[in-house]
Amino acid sequence: MLMIEKALREADTMIDREELKRRLPVKIMHQTLNLILSYFEGRGMIVDSHKGILWIYNPSPKLKKAIENAREI
Numbered sequence: 001m002l003m004i005e006k007a008l009r010e011a012d013t014m015i016d017r018e019e020l021k022r023r024l025p026v027k028i029m030h031q032t033l034n035l036i037l038s039y040f041e042g043r044g045m046i047v048d049s050h051k052g053i054l055w056i057y058n059p060s061p062k063l064k065k066a067i068e069n070a071r072e073i
Helices: 002-010 017-023 030-042 061-069
Strands: 046-049 052-055
Touching: 002 017, 002 030, 002 052, 017 030, 017 052, 030 046
Parallel strands: none
Antiparallel strands: 046 052
């Protein structure tokens, strides 16, 4: 899980599953990768669309405070 997280964090743009597998230091089964990506998506850490996968999680306290203090338009 940690190597998948690291590969997604380091990606500058959306990447597809095959590109993600190529960037991993070891081979991983497709079903295992799908299970891990499903977990990340359920936790709100990634966006998984037909265009690819993108890491969106940002635990920054400044960002959290700005969102809490923001007004919805």
